[in-house]
Amino acid sequence: MDTVACVSARPSPQSRAPHQRHYRDCSTHQKIQNPDTTHTNHEPNTPVELQEMSVIQNVAIIGGTGTLGKPVLDALKKSEFNVWVINRQSSNSVYPKTQVITVPDDLNVYAIAQEFKEKEIDALVIAIAGSQVEQQRKLIDAAFKGGVKRVMPADFGSCDSADEKTNEILPLMKGKKGIRDYLVELEKQERDGNRGKLTWTSLINAHFFDWGLGNGLLKFDVRGRKAYLLDGGNIKFSASTLPFIGTAVVKILEKPKETENKLLYIHSLYVTQLEVLAALEKATGDKFERIDEDSEEGLKKVRPKMLEGDHDAREEVVAIWGVVAADWKKREAFANDLLGLEEESLDEVVQQVVKGL
Numbered sequence: 001m002d003t004v005a006c007v008s009a010r011p012s013p014q015s016r017a018p019h020q021r022h023y024r025d026c027s028t029h030q031k032i033q034n035p036d037t038t039h040t041n042h043e044p045n046t047p048v049e050l051q052e053m054s055v056i057q058n059v060a061i062i063g064g065t066g067t068l069g070k071p072v073l074d075a076l077k078k079s080e081f082n083v084w085v086i087n088r089q090s091s092n093s094v095y096p097k098t099q100v101i102t103v104p105d106d107l108n109v110y111a112i113a114q115e116f117k118e119k120e121i122d123a124l125v126i127a128i129a130g131s132q133v134e135q136q137r138k139l140i141d142a143a144f145k146g147g148v149k150r151v152m153p154a155d156f157g158s159c160d161s162a163d164e165k166t167n168e169i170l171p172l173m174k175g176k177k178g179i180r181d182y183l184v185e186l187e188k189q190e191r192d193g194n195r196g197k198l199t200w201t202s203l204i205n206a207h208f209f210d211w212g213l214g215n216g217l218l219k220f221d222v223r224g225r226k227a228y229l230l231d232g233g234n235i236k237f238s239a240s241t242l243p244f245i246g247t248a249v250v251k252i253l254e255k256p257k258e259t260e261n262k263l264l265y266i267h268s269l270y271v272t273q274l275e276v277l278a279a280l281e282k283a284t285g286d287k288f289e290r291i292d293e294d295s296e297e298g299l300k301k302v303r304p305k306m307l308e309g310d311h312d313a314r315e316e317v318v319a320i321w322g323v324v325a326a327d328w329k330k331r332e333a334f335a336n337d338l339l340g341l342e343e344e345s346l347d348e349v350v351q352q353v354v355k356g357l
Contacts, residue, residue: 063127075246116146147195158322209239238267264335265328
């Protein structure tokens with residue numbers, strides 16, 4: 001079942017003067033003064049949101065037991081945050097040594113908003129399926145009413161929901177874009193209290209490499225020693241391991257001003273299928289059968305089935321499009337440098353995946 005993990009950092013910003021507030025830069029492990037509060041002499045009329053957004057302390061994540069949610073939750077627990085887990089009433093999930101808050105199964109907006117207020121939740125990470133648009137809107141409404149400062153919606157995708165061609169190929173992406181458009185509307189609205197305006201950050205991480213390599217998402221049958229090479233296998237594409245995505249979420253929340261109201265792209269690997277194939281053959285010691293495929297023909301074959309509701313066909317479309325149209329280095333909002341993220345070793349990641357199969 002979906003869960004919400006509420007996370008709170010150590011000292012309260014209200015207990016420190018504005019010029020004493022700081023955040024941790026994980027790339028250097030040094031305390032760095034917040035760039036928005038570098039002067040000790042503040043104007044008396046500084047907007048509340050500029051003062052309050054300098055530090056995010058309390059974070060909530062929904063979907064904390066899922067494929068993506070668990071590594072994101074793990075990363076949050078390893079950061080400077082204290083963790084709360086909120087379960088739906090029907091959930092049987094158990095979280096040892098973690099405070100649990102129960103919420104209604106229907107995600108009642110007012111009930112969750114009250115929890116956000118009581119826990120002074122600063123950020124909400126939505127790690128449920130991106131197709132669950134209605135549930136996301138409820139959570140976002142609760143965040144708005146509950147004084148949450150930052151929302152990260154369920155983008156986290158193999159494909160770019162901000163790309164017009166992608167939305168045409170994959171109608172699923174239109175729901176993600178609609179949620180982001182809703183957040184853009186809310187960011188402009190004033191609200192009661194001293195929490196400032198709601199802000200957001202969307203993160204697009206490309207294929208889940210470690211999970212997808214063993215599940216056929218990258219067009220490899222590792223156990224069967226087969227490689228399905230799209231358009232020759234030389235197309236560069238972005239991909240990210242699940243722990244890397246978790247780290248990226250933490251870094252975004254540690255840099256709230258730099259990431260405010262932005263769509264960001266990241267990757268931990270920038271590779272071609274042929275490079276992945278070479279790493280697989282090295283890790284397994286076996287030669288793979290190479291099967292050439294044309295991406296356009298593949299899409300023509302499976303898209304009609306996808307539009308009829310075939311889940312496997314949808315996954316195949318995502319698999320193809322996430323290889324041929326996922327070069328995040330070409331995106332202006334590519335954020336590895338902003339977040340201090342370094343690419344991983346392809347050989348090392350592939351070896352770990354092969355060992356786990």
